[in-house]
Amino acid sequence: MLNLKRCSREHRSNNPMTTQEEILRKGRELTDTITDRINALPPGLLVLSAFALGSVSTLAGTFAYRRYYRRIPNSDWITPDMFSKKRWVKGKVVSVGDNDNFRIYHTPGLGWRWPLKFRRIPKTSKALKDQTIHIRLAGVDAPEASHFGRPSQLFSEDSLEWLKKQVEGKTVYCQLLRNDQYSRTVALAYLKPRILPASIFKGKNLSVEMLQAGWATVYEQAGAEYGDYGKDEFLRIQADAQAARRGIWRKGLNNETPAEYKRRYARSTVDAETATNSGSQAGAAQSQRSVTKPRLSLWRKIWSKKA
Numbered sequence: 506m507l508n509l510k511r512c513s514r515e516h517r518s519n520n521p522m523t524t525q526e527e528i529l530r531k532g533r534e535l536t537d538t539i540t541d542r543i544n545a546l547p548p549g550l551l552v553l554s555a556f557a558l559g560s561v562s563t564l565a566g567t568f569a570y571r572r573y574y575r576r577i578p579n580s581d582w583i584t585p586d587m588f589s590k591k592r593w594v595k596g597k598v599v600s601v602g603d604n605d606n607f608r609i610y611h612t613p614g615l616g617w618r619w620p621l622k623f624r625r626i627p628k629t630s631k632a633l634k635d636q637t638i639h640i641r642l643a644g645v646d647a648p649e650a651s652h653f654g655r656p657s658q659l660f661s662e663d664s665l666e667w668l669k670k671q672v673e674g675k676t677v678y679c680q681l682l683r684n685d686q687y688s689r690t691v692a693l694a695y696l697k698p699r700i701l702p703a704s705i706f707k708g709k710n711l712s713v714e715m716l717q718a719g720w721a722t723v724y725e726q727a728g729a730e731y732g733d734y735g736k737d738e739f740l741r742i743q744a745d746a747q748a749a750r751r752g753i754w755r756k757g758l759n760n761e762t763p764a765e766y767k768r769r770y771a772r773s774t775v776d777a778e779t780a781t782n783s784g785s786q787a788g789a790a791q792s793q794r795s796v797t798k799p800r801l802s803l804w805r806k807i808w809s810k811k812a
Contacts, residue, residue, distance in 0.1 A: 512746040559764045563752055574614035583681060589756050592681050595703075597626055598672045599637055604647030604664040606689055607672055607720060609679065610639040643682055644731040645712045645721040646763040648753060658766055660753045664720040667752075671696070671711065678703055682730050693732045710734070716742045719752020722762050 577594060578585060596609030614622035627633050648658035650665065672694075679692040696708040710732070715721040716739060723739045731739050747754045754760070761769070769791065 515791055573599045576613060577611045577638060580638050583638070583684070583690060587681055588683050594638070594677060594679050594681060596638065597676050597680070598674060599626070600631055603630075603650055603663065603758060604661060604668060605645055605715075606639065606641045607668070608633075608639050609677060610637050612676070617684040638679075639680055639689045640686055640694060641691045642669075642712050642721075643691050643693050644714070644724055644734075645715055645730060645768050646724040647715070649763055649766050655770055658763065659760060660720070662751070666717060667720045668715070671714065677711070678708070679730070683728070685728075691730065693730075707721075713742060714741075717746060717751075719746035719749075719754050722753075722764070724764075726764070 539798040567674050585593075594609075594611055595613065596611045599609050600608050601607040606737075610626050612624075612626065615621055627636065629763040647664045647668070648661040649655070650661050651657040676697045678695045678697065680695075682691045682693065685691050688699070696702050696704050696711060696714075712721070712731075712735065718725065723736070725736075729736070746752060747758055750757075
């Protein structure tokens with residue numbers, strides 16, 4: 506008799522259909538229990554609970570969309586709150602226009618890569634107009650390209666070529682700091698880690714990499730920011746590049762720095778404006794004298810006739 510009971514238990518345990526039927530039965534019992542308890546609640550409490558649950562879900566969804574999925578079209582859409590919180594943004598570099606700045610197309614959330622690719626980055630200049638964030642690298646100053654009739658600095662093209670090779674067409678992660686006087690967004694930019702997930706680990710700091718390669722100098726003007734590294738560390742990295750004669754330091758340390766270049770042309774602009782203003786004032790005084798002399802001569806003739 507005992508052997509028969511044991512065999513029956515073993516049969517049931519080894520029979521997958523029996524086990525599945527028990528799971529379904531328990532599931533139905535649990536569902537019925539929950540339904541009975543819900544039906545026992547007052548209708549007003551059910552309505553209030555449903556409203557509260559819906560409100561919480563809506564607020565959570567709105568926050569998640571705004572924080573992780575909504576695109577920032579350009580620098581004008583970055584709020585002071587984003588700067589104060591030093592918000593992080595991810596984007597693809599679509600153009601490198603100067604030696605220490607570039608433009609990114611903000612790519613938040615999912616949908617930009619396979620197998621879940623349902624969002625696309627525009628490819629034409631017309632489609633990208635007013636749809637990119639102009640990033641200015643924080644803490645560094647690269648050789649100036651030719652602007653407003655001014656000649657480019659020595660090694661300007663080499664610096665630009667280095668930056669293009671590092672970031673053009675690639676994904677970067679930027680910590681937003683502030684807007685500068687040219688409406689560019691000053692940010693600490695990081696390259697994407699090669700292996701580890703970028704949501705947890707940082708890649709290489711682009712400003713630091715540029716200093717190490719010798720293609721930039723430390724930016725020391727008012728409002729300069731250096732992130733976790735600090736100014737002293739930036740200066741140390743620059744000194745290492747100078748000692749190794751890398752990049753712009755290959756021909757020595759006496760080259761004109763970007764800051765000196767800008768100061769020189771700022772002084773020349775002020776001198777030119779001063780000379781222009783002086784010339785205008787002198788011309789106006791000469792014109793006033795030429796008008797006054799005929800008037801004096803006319804009055805002398807009239808008084809001489811009266812006399």
